[in-house]
Amino acid sequence: MPNELAFLPCAVVTLAGAVAAMMLRNLVHCALCAAGAFAGLAALYLQLDAQFAGFAQLLVYVGAVAILIVFTIILTRGADLRPGAAATSPAPWVGLLAAGLVVACLIGCLVSSPSLNRLPAATADAPVKSIGEQLMNQYVMPLEAIGLLLTAALLGAVVIALREPPKSEPPTR
Amino acid sequence: MTTPLVHYLILAALLFGVGLAGALTRRNAVLVLLGVELMLNAANLNFIAFWRFGPHPENLTGVMVALFVIAIGAAEAAIGLALVIALYRHCRTAQLDRVASLKG
Numbered sequence: 337m338p339n340e341l342a343f344l345p346c347a348v349v350t351l352a353g354a355v356a357a358m359m360l361r362n363l364v365h366c367a368l369c370a371a372g373a374f375a376g377l378a379a380l381y382l383q384l385d386a387q388f389a390g391f392a393q394l395l396v397y398v399g400a401v402a403i404l405i406v407f408t409i410i411l412t413r414g415a416d417l418r419p420g421a422a423a424t425s426p427a428p429w430v431g432l433l434a435a436g437l438v439v440a441c442l443i444g445c446l447v448s449s450p451s452l453n454r455l456p457a458a459t460a461d462a463p464v465k466s467i468g469e470q471l472m473n474q475y476v477m478p479l480e481a482i483g484l485l486l487t488a489a490l491l492g493a494v495v496i497a498l499r500e501p502p503k504s505e506p507p508t509r
Numbered sequence: 510m511t512t513p514l515v516h517y518l519i520l521a522a523l524l525f526g527v528g529l530a531g532a533l534t535r536r537n538a539v540l541v542l543l544g545v546e547l548m549l550n551a552a553n554l555n556f557i558a559f560w561r562f563g564p565h566p567e568n569l570t571g572v573m574v575a576l577f578v579i580a581i582g583a584a585e586a587a588i589g590l591a592l593v594i595a596l597y598r599h600c601r602t603a604q605l606d607r608v609a610s611l612k613g
Contacts (some may be wrong), residue, residue, distance in 0.1 A: 343512040347520045354524055354547050358531030363539060370543050373524075377550050380517075381575075384561045388577045393553075396579050401546065401586045408539055408590040412597040424534045425606055431533025439526030445521055451598075452515040460566030467569060475573055482580045489584035493591035500598060 342383045350376030361423050363409045371402040385461050517558035525551035531594045538596060542589040549582045 353373030368415045374397035379486060381390035425431070471479050535541055553575045560571020569595030597603050 340554060343516065347516075351520065351523055351527070354527040356533050357543060357547070358527055358535065358540070363537060366540060366543065369599050370547070373547065374550065377554060380520075380554060381557055384517075384557050386557045386561070386572050386575070389553075389557060389572050389579070392576060392579050393550075396583050397546075397550070401583060404590050405585055407542065408593055412603040413540070413592055423536060426585035432530050434533060435526045438529060439522055442522035442525070446515055446522065449515075452518060452560060453513050455511065455513060458561045460561055462566075462569050462572045467572065468528040470569055470573060478577060482577055486580060489588050493587040496588070497591040497594045506515050508598075 342379070344374050346379045346383060349373070350380065364406065367402060367409060370405070370475045371398050374398050374402065388462055388464055388467050514558060514562040517562075518554060519591055521551040521554040521558070524548075528568065536604045538593045538605050539590070541605065542586065542593065545589070546582060546586060549578060549585070553578050553582075 350373050352407065353369045353371075353376055356369035357373060360366050374393065378390045378398065381387075381393055381461040525548050526553060527554075528544040530544075531547065532541045532544030535544065556571045556575045556578065558571075560566060560569070563571070593603055596608060600608050602608065
């Protein structure tokens with residue numbers, strides 16, 4: 337089966353994209369690497385037989401969120417870094433230490449638990465038909481709530497990003 | 510398909526750690542948001558892996574939760590990036606360490 341071969345490349349692409357997105361200096365490069373990481377995750381979802389979630393990930397993250405991030409970088413002129421400016425906060429090792437501790441705890445728990453070493457059920461698929469049926473029956477209230485949330489979020493985003501009234505002149509630097 | 514469940518979970522933990530490190534260490538607000546998105550996606554990978562490896566994959570619970578998380582992540586990205594743009598309009602910078610005062 338191709339699934340056996342597909343995990344490692346997808347995992348490497350995802351992790352490398354994520355690390356590059358968090359480490360590179362140029363923000364446009366960061367956004368492109370993040371799009372690569374999102375695409376790798378979509379491939380992992382496809383490999384896990386969750387086709388609908390994989391294509392939704394591809395559409396939403398690689399399509400919409402990456403474009404949104406690039407637009408924001410352009411609008412805030414984040415791409416033209418001054419050469420001497422630091423890209424990280426004044427004490428980055430504190431954050432790195434916290435993240436390292438979290439990862440160490442998580443991986444320690446995962447490796448020490450024998451029940452997580454199992455193999456999957458023989459077949460599993462999530463056909464779009466049954467996803468639609470469940471969305472309309474069992475999950476109809478969450479679906480409506482998500483619709484309301486998305487509407488409110490998009491309206492709120494427009495209101496927040498509206499131009500401020502000109503009388504409050506922004507302070508220069 | 511012979512990849513055990515724990516490989517997916519370790520990958521998700523590493524992805525979460527990368528996102529957390531980025532969100533905690535980068536100065537630019539856009540990259541902090543990107544780190545939060547990476548953490549959301551790591552959680553999503555866990556949901557789908559547990560669905561696939563669970564005893565009842567016909568219930569579709571993990572896929573449903575993952576779809577809702579994707580929708581919430583999109584809403585969060587829209588709000589967050591609008592906040593970054595408002596911040597840039599107000600303070601002329603998107604570097605978080607220069608936005609340390611509460612008034613003004």
